[in-house]
Amino acid sequence: MDQLALVTMAVLLCSSPLADGGKVLVFPLDGSHWINMKVIIEELHSRGHEITVLRPSDSWYIKADSPHYKSITMNSSGGFDEEEFSSFLNTMITMEKQGVSIWTRLSSEYEMLTQMYMWHRQLIQALEEMFEDTELMQSLHEAKYDLVLTDPAIGGGVLLGHRLGLPLVFNVRWTVQGEGHQAIAPSPLSYVPIPQKQLTDKMTFNQRVMNLLYYIYALFQTWYAVDPNYKPFVHRHFGSDVHYMELFQSADIWLMRNDFTFEFPRPTMPNVVYMAGFQCKPSKPLSKELEDFVQSSGEHGVIIMTLGTLVGQLPEDIAEDIAAAFAQLPQKVIWRHTGKRPSSLGNNTLLLDWLPQTDLLAHPKTRVFVAHGGTNGIQEAIYHGVPLLGLPLMFDQHDNFFRMEARGVAKVLDIATVNRDNFLEALKEVLHQPSYREKMKTLSSLHRDQPMKPLDRAMFWIEFVMRHKGASHLRTESYKMSTIQYYSVDVLAFLLAVVLLVFTALISALKCLWRRSFSRSKAKEE
Known part of the structure; x- marks a missing residue:
């Protein structure tokens, strides 16, 4: 019996989780994004972690009651409504069916930009109410969460995580400014296509010209739909010298919902973890x-x-x-x-x-x-x-x-x-x-064909952040730099100034020598 007890204890010890159960605060995005966030939540719960999900009162897919998480229902709109979404879809299809004229394309883009602006505006209004709710914010502080898990396609979880001073883990494909890599990794326009513009990593000269124009248009989209919502909010709550994208770029781990069977080859960063297909599971028999x-x-x-x-x-x-x-x-x-x-x-x-x-x-x-x-x-x-x-x-x-x-x-x-x-x-x-x-x-x-299942890889890095209170050693400090510093414009300007100064001094010296030489020659002739 003693030997059996020892074997049983060894099995239990070996099968126990490597990390103690942590506390995770989840700020999700409704709709299809919630479907994959729910997979991560259920796996975290199965590993003994305590999950709390923040959800809007009119949530479409995120249920208040679940065996896998506790929920906090905010008295705010999530911006997703089935009827409104169907109406928006029908409007977009109707525009497309009218033809591919420049006016139709512009109308379609304007409709999309307007809808994006409104979604971000609703989120910021809800977040403002949350930040002003002292009772809620105090309870979140006192809960002693280990990290915030969020989808950065909306900024609520990012801003809340920084307000609470917690490590951030992203379940990400998109940020408020576009595709996730664009926000964190070098993205040379010569071979990294702007998403949604149907270009590959093998571009002709004309396509590279178009890629640059698409990039400029993407900047306009951000200026129109995102900046007016996030900039004032961040300046009010985090300081006038803070840009909202710095808060995104300082996230500890980016769990990227794709890989290079889907993505074109491109630069990446140490804290980007690829987990494409993490939601895929072995099939069950059909009814x-x-x-x-x-x-x-x-x-x-x-x-x-x-x-x-x-x-x-x-x-x-x-x-x-x-x-x-x-x-x-x-x-x-x-x-x-x-x-x-x-x-x-x-x-x-x-x-x-x-x-x-x-x-x-x-x-x-x-x-x-x-x-x-x-x-x-x-x-x-x-x-x-x-x-x-x-x-x-x-x-x-x-x-x-x-x-x-x-x-x-x-x-x-x-x-x-x-x-x-x-x-x-x-x-x-x-x-x-x-x-x-x-x-x-x-x-x-x-x-x-990979050494570790994508979901297991995601779990490892989430628990890694819990164990080490972040992953700052994997995070580049480039997000703290200005554009001038990032592209070394100041260094190039300094070196150019030095070269010009040396060149000017050299020319002046040569002129001086020439004048002296000329004066001596003239004196000898006289």
Whole structure:
């Protein structure tokens, strides 16, 4: 019995967590971003950590009650509303369908910029109320959290973390100013394309010119939608000499939701940790009804279609065309669609309010994934090796699918011009050209071939920050420099001044010598 007790104790000691349970304050972004943040929260909870989630009162996806975390509900708006979002989507699609004229493009960009401005404004207003709530802020201070985990696509968690004086860990693809790398790592415009502009790392001269112009436009977007909201707030609460992006750049660890099977090669930093596909898990068996439907497809297989967590339905005319195209195929189709049932729907198509995306993508009979281009869905398709047909709608989705198209694993259609014929033709191309599946299998193999699972890597670095109260040794000090210092403009100006001074002194000396020599020669002649 003594020997058995010793063995049992050894097993328990070996299986216990390496770090004591910590306290994590989470400031998430609602919608699809919450889906992947929730994966991290659940894993942290399973490792014995105590999680507290700050959520707005009108939260769309972030529930107040959960077995994995405690929540603090703020009396504020999160800026995400299902009806408002659907209206915004329909407006954008309508603009696109009107044509690709300069006026339509400008109108579309203005609509997007205005919406971005309003989202940031709502967040800053909510944060102002939070900072003024002395009872809430005192309770957050007294809770003695170990770190703040946040998505920097909104700035609330960043600003709150600094106000509380806590280490910061980012679950990041985007910051308030754009793609995450752009905020922290060197990004030479000669081979690092500006995101969402459909350029690769191999640019011609004309494309490099366009990349520079896109960069200038990105600066304008920041000036219009972001600066007016964050600058005054940061100056009020952190000092007039602090720029809000310094607070982002001083984060300890950036858990980046991509890797170099998705991203083009580019410079990075020591505190950037890549965890693409961390949300991908082994599949579970399908329900009997769904499995029977999938098996009924025979040798033809199944097509999966879903437009993500934010979009359950398309405009009726587009849905009718897609349904009619599906009806002409021998494959079975499983389509997440919450709108009106299309009249052109074929007997081969099953409509569902929700579908088990991961389990279906892992099924050997799945042939094609029709998707909108969200990062989560694309990474799950890569993980399971399923080729893609893209219907990007907004935000980063066009850029995500462009990267997949550049790698030969996706066919992309414009949602504004999609119809029964071109949708059917694109589906047949992805179904019947072996290169799509072969290249996706190669990409999947590259993605999976790593020494540590992405989620385990994320957990290690979060717990690392807890153990060491930060990770300042991995953080570059460049964020404290001005633009003039960062690009050594002051050093170059100084060296240039020295060269000019020496050159001027040399010229003056030569002139003086020449004058003396000339004077002596003249004196001798006289």
